[in-house]
Amino acid sequence: MSAAKPPQISPSSSSMVSIRGSLLTLAILTLISFTFLSLKSLHSPSSSPPTTVLNVVEEEAVTENVERREEMSEVYHTPEIFRLNYAEMEKKFKVYIYPDGDPNTFYQTPRKLTGKYSSEGYFFQNIRESRFRTEDPDQAHLFFIPISCHKMRGKGTSYENMTITVKDYVESLIAKYPYWNKTLGADHFLVTCHDVGVRAFEGLPFLIKNSIRVVCSPSYDVGFIPHKDVALPQVLQPFALPAGGNDLENRTNLGFWAGGRNSKIRVILARVWENDTELDISNSRISRAIGPLVYQKRFYSNKFCICPGGSQVNSARITDSIHYGCVPVIISDYYDLPFNDIIDWRKFAVVLREKDVYQLKQILKDIPDAEFVRLHKELVKVQKHFQWNTPPIKYDAFHMVMYELWLRHHVIKY
Ligand SMILES: *[C@@H]1O[C@H](CO)[C@@H](O)[C@H](O)[C@H]1NC(C)=O
Ligand SMILES: *[C@@H]1O[C@H](CO)[C@@H](O)[C@H](O)[C@H]1NC(C)=O
Ligand SMILES: *[C@@H]1O[C@H](CO)[C@@H](O)[C@H](O)[C@H]1NC(C)=O
Ligand SMILES: *[C@@H]1O[C@H](CO)[C@@H](O)[C@H](O)[C@H]1NC(C)=O
Secondary structure, X not given: OOOOXXXXXXXXXXXXXXXXXXHHHHHHHHHHHHHHHHHHHHOOOOOOOXXXXXXXXXXXXXXXXXXXXXXXXXXXXXXXXXXXXXXXXHHHOOEEEOOOOOOOOOEOOOOOOOEOOHHHHHHHHHHHHOOOEEOOHHHOOEEXXXXXXXXXHHOXXXXXXXXXXXXXXXXXXXXXXXXXXXXXXXXXXXXXXXXXXHHHHOOOHHHHHOOEEEEOXXXXXXXXXXXXXXXXXXXXXXXXXXXXXXXXXXXXXXEEEEOOOOOHHHXXXXXXXXXXXXXXXXXOOOOHHHOOOHHHHHHHHEEEEEEEOOOXXXXXXXXXXXXXXXXXXXXXXXXXXXXXXXXXXXXXXEEEOHHHHHHHHHHHHOOOHHXXXXXXXXXXXXXXXXXXXXXXXXOOHHHHHHXXXXXXXXXXXX
8 A cells, every 4th residue: 555654653552652641641730730729729819820831720620610520420430631631622622624525425514414323414514613623734633534424325325336435535635635644644534423434444444544433333343443433422313302301200110122123132132021011122113103202202201221232333222312311221242332431331321241131120120229310310411412513512422522532633743
């Protein structure tokens, strides 16, 4: 592929170093700023801060500290680092969008903002209406390759032809602009929610090896690289009914699932539990003929909603459960859950191995009421991270994806 590579540190290892480095710096800054703040609260407010860096961190901490401390619950692995790093991202992060490609075919614009692949459309739309876009490539931390696999599928393009289209497009960018060659793609990213999109990048080995792939199907066994790639939550928007919240009184049923049997785990789930009197498992979709929104309303009346992988590990059922306030029970081996380096899924979901399906009912019944109440409370707190808005708003799905990209951005350029 490339005859003359410039001598360089391997992009993945140097980006790892930069992530570790910036986390370490942040941890130190956080520590220093807390020491400083607690000293400061004891002494007069006129004492001047020793450095400008501290000054910035301190201002952030003072303005947002009080109300955020409540909100930034245990659901985050490291709440303070997330809060500070997020604030830094909002201030600094810049993305350059390649302007090439006819917007009427596969490029630049989203296909639509509805349906099960709407996360892809929202990202394409949101990045343009956000503060992160720059017209100046020299200011950019990352470069967005705006090619939409969902749109290609919508126009009936075969998987093989998608691969060719992606390859031709990226190669045209490599020939025309100097940016790709500086890192061999390590500061470039693509976004696809359609599951065949993951395979559409196969024509360019460097794209898979170096670039950041933001995908809805982040399974370890389809070439997803967790420390480099980003899991996009699959969200079926618009939601048919409002978000669940303080509604525990109505969650009288133990667990629920209704869906097609398009995977091994679903076949087993249905076979083992379909006639159970406590678990509401039906091995077929709920027909609309029964009544309006019967399927969605079930999410309000159950404590747990079972989310087995289908043809892919991911499913919009997970974000449906989060939205309607039903604790998701995720049954997928090899699923790299969205934002799991920021939020702790075990605080608001039940994450099981596929072999646990046989003990499913006992596992759920063994969860004490107090623990369920805690799971539900944390679940309501993360709802905002799994919703798209246009224009995007703070801490929503778009900003969480941007934060994941910020964590992975490449610092060293040649
Ligand atoms: C793939 O693209 C070629 C060239 O444009 C076209 O002739 C062919 O019909 C396409 N194949 C499919 C399955 O879409
Ligand atoms: C980037 O590198 C490739 C392979 O070495 C080369 O063909 C291409 O012309 C380079 N792009 C630019 C803009 O120089
Ligand atoms: C519980 O269900 C009843 C009947 O459908 C409804 O009127 C009530 O608002 C629900 N309670 C909550 C907290 O959602
Ligand atoms: C569930 O009930 C149906 C109808 O009685 C029966 O055909 C089926 O075999 C039962 N399934 C299991 C797992 O017992």
